[in-house]
Amino acid sequence: MIITVRVENPTPEFQERLLKLLAEHASDVQADAFWTAERAEQYYRSLPGRARRIVKLAVAGDGYVASDDLREDATTSLRGHSAALKRLLTRGALLGRWPETIQPPITPQGPGFGKVVGYAMDEELLSVFFAAIRAVEETPEEWAEQRMTQAASLEKAIRSRQGSWDTRGAVAALSAAGHDVTDKRARQLLRDLAETGLLTKTDPVRAAYDTVVP
Incomplete structure (x- = not known):
């Protein structure tokens, strides 16, 4: 038997009780933490222009876009891009657009210490985000x-x-x-x-x- 539960704007008390119930039956519960066409379109549509460009170029590059292709000049930092992507993912979860456990569709790549050399997207997500871009783009x-x-x-x-x-x-x-x-x-x-x-x-x-x- 498959039971799908969708709750919009739950009260904090109800959410806490529901999550506790799900935790008690964790072995029998499969979380719906996948990027669907609807979620991908909502995500892309909500992105600011620069962050949207990251996703677009990563999809066009079959899952990767290098930092040099994103910088407007040699001194431009990409840290703000990463922060925008993270904020949107958190905000979307709070609004119930996707579950809190969903994985980021695009992730920064780098040696650490804040340095970003590019952004990557898993291959299995390319088709759903390609469709999302086509649905949102004006041309x-x-x-x-x-x-x-x-x-x-x-x-x-x-x-x-x-x-x-x-x-x-x-x-x-x-x-x-x-x-x-x-x-x-x-x-x-x-x-x-x-x-x-x-x-x-x-x-x-x-x-x-x-x-x-x-």
Whole structure:
């Protein structure tokens, strides 16, 4: 039997009693702490502009955006971005938009001591947040088209030059075509083109490919 409970604006006394009851039966209770389409859209829609850009670029980069791609200049700090993301997650839980136990969809990456080198999103969340961005953005078709044209641009470069390809070559070719992509995104594009038969992998570990000559 599955019982779903949703309580809007519970009184502190009721909330305390409910949480105590759930704790007593913790072994039989599965918390609903997942990012659904509705939650992802509410989260993205509530973000301030700069924090929204982090999520957008992380999704576009297949789960990662480097700090250098976010800074307006070399001296810009990213600490304020992290604080905004954390505040929104806490505020959304207080408003009942998602449970308190839900994991942050985007997390800062760095060596510690406040330094941030980038932001990451788990791969399983990419599709739900991509849909959320499309639902919120004023021009979703243009943004989606940009992702698709990356593959077309790389395919054109490979067919033109042929030969061997790796991550560095793919990033350089895409940059020349006006696309600013991460290494991870470039590797994904190479894998996708290999599945079409345009490339064949030459190294079991590295992202190294040869062009398949028809």
